[in-house]
Structures are given as C-alpha cells and as structure tokens.
Amino acid sequence: MRTETASTDEVTASPTVDWVLARSRVHAAGLAAARAAVERPLVEADGHTLAEPLAPRTDLPAFPTSSVDGWAVRGAGPWRVTGRVLAGGVAAPLTEDGTTVEIATGAMVPAGTSAVLRVEESTRTPDGLVDGVPRATPEWRQPGEEATAGEELLPAGTPVDPAVIGLAASCGHDTLRVRRQPRAALLVFGDELLTEGPPGAGQVRDALGPAVPGWLRRYGAQVDRADVVGPVADTLPAHVAALRSALDHADLVCTTGGTMHGPVDHLHPALAELGAEYVVNTVAVRPGFPMLLARLVGTDGRVRFVAGLPGNPQSAIVALVSLVAPLLAGLVGRPLPVLPHATLTEPVAGRGDHTHLALVRLDRVAGTARPVRHVGSAMLRGLAGADGFAVIRPGRSGAVGDRVPVVPLPLLPGERAW
Structure with missing residues (x-):
C-alpha cells in the first residue's frame, strides 16, 4: 500500500x-x-461470474432430434423396416414412401421423415410391417428450437451455478471466461x-x-x-x-x-x-x-x-x-442487486433523517414482511430468525399495508432469490 x-x-x-x-x-x-477475466474449465467455474455473455456454438439442438422411442416413417403406412438409428449415430435419409427406420429418443431424425410413430402406439403386421397412426404434433425437436448459434442466453454478470454450467456444456463450451x-x-x-x-x-x-x-x-x-x-x-x-x-x-x-x-x-x-x-x-x-x-x-x-x-x-x-x-x-461485474418488495403486516417506526433497516420475517407466498423482535444493535437473536431487512426511507415510517423494499439476507450457495 x-x-x-x-x-x-x-x-x-x-x-x-x-x-x-x-x-x-x-x-x-x-x-x-x-x-480481470480468466478462462476456467467448466468443472472449476462454479461460484464465479460470467465475464462475457453465454451463447451456443451451434443451434440447439444442432439437428432434428427424436423426442420419443419409435419409428421414423415416410409416406403412408404400413411401412417396411429398412434400418435403425440410435442416439449418437448419423441417420441415412429415407428416400422411399412406405419405409421406416427404428429410432431412439435423442437420435437424429432422417431426412425425408414425414412423421415419428411412438413405439407404444405401433403394431407389427403378420408380414413384419409396422402399422399405426402417428400423432398430428411432430414428435421431434427442430434445429434451433431451444436456441440459435450465437444467440445470447445469459448476460455477462450472471453468477455461475450448476445450472449455468450444464447449459454451457450443452452449448458446446469446454471453458468459460469468468471473473474470479x-x-x-x-x-x-x-x-x-x-x-x-x-x-x-x-x-x-x-x-x-x-x-x-x-x-x-x-x-x-x-x-x-x-x-x-x-x-x-x-x-x-x-x-x-x-x-x-x-x-x-x-x-x-x-x-x-x-x-x-x-x-x-x-x-x-x-x-x-x-x-x-x-x-x-x-x-x-x-x-x-x-x-x-x-x-x-x-x-x-x-x-x-x-x-x-x-x-x-x-x-x-x-x-x-x-x-x-x-x-x-x-x-465480479454483477449488476447492483435490485431489491424485491414486500407488504408490511405490522407498523415499523422510522428513524428521522436516517434510513431504517428493520429486521423482518418474509412470507414468500403471500409477499409479506413481518417485523421480528429483539433487534437492538448488539442483539443477534432477532437476526437469527429473520430473512432480511425492510427499508424505511428517511422521514417516513412503515404502516400496515405499505409496500417497501427488502434487503434479503444472503442465500446459501445454489439457492434462488425469492
């Protein structure tokens, strides 16, 4: 220094x-x-903060993906089985009407597919053909249905938690630029x-x-x-x-x-x-x-x-x-936290020309805040039973029914704000 x-x-x-x-x-x-921003492997990024927006490297999904186990069919049935496509494989196109391939959930839907028939809604004819009525709603995910390549999914300043790490992996990232x-x-x-x-x-x-x-x-x-x-x-x-x-x-x-x-x-x-x-x-x-x-x-x-x-x-x-x-x-480059609001269920005194931070217990379902007791400056009993501080601005007091800002006490790692 x-x-x-x-x-x-x-x-x-x-x-x-x-x-x-x-x-x-x-x-x-x-x-x-x-x-300063640093590069971290995904497994080491938990608890850090994104230093740049998170965007997928490809469309998500990157190819048409079956949502069910069943049959990728072309044209009207019954259909002749010509093969099978599993997750991780590259599907050959369906080029003839009346043909089908067995398909697994998550597998690539072959080009030329007109519908995917669920396996539990299919039958086999005596001569080995597949029969059934596909649902009107397509049973596969289209490329880019979740996100398109380069689309901003999360802004810089987002805290990195396991959900963010999983999303980054699905986007094709091996590392993240984060602030330590x-x-x-x-x-x-x-x-x-x-x-x-x-x-x-x-x-x-x-x-x-x-x-x-x-x-x-x-x-x-x-x-x-x-x-x-x-x-x-x-x-x-x-x-x-x-x-x-x-x-x-x-x-x-x-x-x-x-x-x-x-x-x-x-x-x-x-x-x-x-x-x-x-x-x-x-x-x-x-x-x-x-x-x-x-x-x-x-x-x-x-x-x-x-x-x-x-x-x-x-x-x-x-x-x-x-x-x-x-x-x-x-x-760490995060925005100033925006304070939620709650409705007071009991009056809270003001502190003259000073802001009063009053310990409260929150009902997150009802959106209300109730003052707690034992709140002297040297006391911790009230703090141990509180969820945050109601903010009473200078020159005011808090009346029953007033909507006031609340400073939540910090959450455990991984917890989401109310």
Whole structure:
C-alpha cells in the first residue's frame, strides 16, 4: 500500500451519505476495480461470474432430434423396416414412401421423415410391417428450437451455478471466461473480546469473528480460516500492521469495531497512515452507525478495499448488506442487486433523517414482511430468525399495508432469490 501519511482530518472529512447513494457508490467503485477475466474449465467455474455473455456454438439442438422411442416413417403406412438409428449415430435419409427406420429418443431424425410413430402406439403386421397412426404434433425437436448459434442466453454478470454450467456444456463450451471470486479477510478489533467460553468480568464473546466469514462466502467472496485474525490489540501500530498484512493478499479486508473516534478507535488513523481514500465514510442508516468503505492502491497498481464494520453485531451485518454486498457484486461485474418488495403486516417506526433497516420475517407466498423482535444493535437473536431487512426511507415510517423494499439476507450457495 502507499506509505505516505494523510492527516486524520483529511481522511475523515467526508459527509454522511444517504443509504441508497452509498449502495450505488460502492457498487460503482467495485465495477471500476473489477477483477480481470480468466478462462476456467467448466468443472472449476462454479461460484464465479460470467465475464462475457453465454451463447451456443451451434443451434440447439444442432439437428432434428427424436423426442420419443419409435419409428421414423415416410409416406403412408404400413411401412417396411429398412434400418435403425440410435442416439449418437448419423441417420441415412429415407428416400422411399412406405419405409421406416427404428429410432431412439435423442437420435437424429432422417431426412425425408414425414412423421415419428411412438413405439407404444405401433403394431407389427403378420408380414413384419409396422402399422399405426402417428400423432398430428411432430414428435421431434427442430434445429434451433431451444436456441440459435450465437444467440445470447445469459448476460455477462450472471453468477455461475450448476445450472449455468450444464447449459454451457450443452452449448458446446469446454471453458468459460469468468471473473474470479474476490479474496476477503477479516480483522477483529477489541481488547474486550473473548474467543471462547461464556462472557463475563467485563469481557464479551466475539460473535463476528466466527460469523462474518460465512456471510462473506454467501456474497461470493473466498475466505480461508487463516484470513480471520484477531482480536487485534487496541493500538495504532497493531492496527496498521494487521491491515498491511491482510492487504498483501486480500482484495477486501473487513474490520469489526473501531469505526468511531474514541480513545481506542484506531481504524481512521490507521487508514490515514496507509494513504487510504474513502469511498463512503458514515452512512445515514440505523442500525449500522458508523460504517465505512475505503480504497487503497497497492504498489502493484491494484485496488484493494477496507470495509469498516461497527462492533455491535447487528450493526455490523447492516454494514455488510449495505456496503460489502454491493462492492462484491461490482468486483465480479454483477449488476447492483435490485431489491424485491414486500407488504408490511405490522407498523415499523422510522428513524428521522436516517434510513431504517428493520429486521423482518418474509412470507414468500403471500409477499409479506413481518417485523421480528429483539433487534437492538448488539442483539443477534432477532437476526437469527429473520430473512432480511425492510427499508424505511428517511422521514417516513412503515404502516400496515405499505409496500417497501427488502434487503434479503444472503442465500446459501445454489439457492434462488425469492
């Protein structure tokens, strides 16, 4: 990282940012620093993001394909059997009326075929001919019925999951151009934190060190056990050293605590020491105050980020959904997530000039959101039973029946959004 020292006043001068603007600003910062595209074999592409649109190399299907087991016939019946065509074989044309070939599901339909007769709807005459009445609807798939060669099936920015990998294989691809998953690290600040056993005697149990890596993985980042460090001592040299070490290998370093300006809050001075510039410094949202996202340029010219999460556990998760999720989407070239809406079944108080992110339980069938209890900044009980946050904009409150945006909590890998 740059080693020139900026003054603390210089680094902390940014005004409080509206929550909606903060999301878009950090997403744009991520896009501007998006990871380079790489080529990956299909079996290694899961969890990455398409760096270019997915298109088939040929028509899908590439040739007329039988949908059933049966008989490819030409002209009126009964028909004389002249051969057989199986999946994977090349069918010779049917050139004479009154002839047929046995055909398997998925096999190439011979040129000259007028219909495909299902085997269960066919009979054999005493002299070995095939008889029956083909259905009026063709029993084969036409070339290009699913897609045509070069047609865009999925845009760049699409997350790669097993369904996408299967589609890519059917399109004839052996590899995909993707953006790799960002590497993330977590620094836990706070001398008051215990890493094992029950809290007591002035110390509290660290709930974020074990939990945040799981949230980051669900948002598409790579986090190894060695990437989680702490508690880091409450001194400026310790903070600077920990940040330097983490930034050597991580695209994003999340920190917990130290985002205020108290006597043992060293994050801002540490960022100044490292020559950071703020993308966002303090967001007008409750809970979640104060949070930040800073940008640093390494000696290799590559941009890294530091996300300062508050020390209170629920506030830290609000910072994750508000700043980290949009940033990670940008870093892999995904669009800013569009928020679904739900109807409130109970009132939700506003927070004055701040956006209120209120924990809710969702009924996905009814499209409703119900506020949960135990939602203090330091509480995790409500979070454990919630599906997301209802967004109550500044100067408003949420009334029963209001349709409001919802920030869903991140899904498990492979799960689809509601």
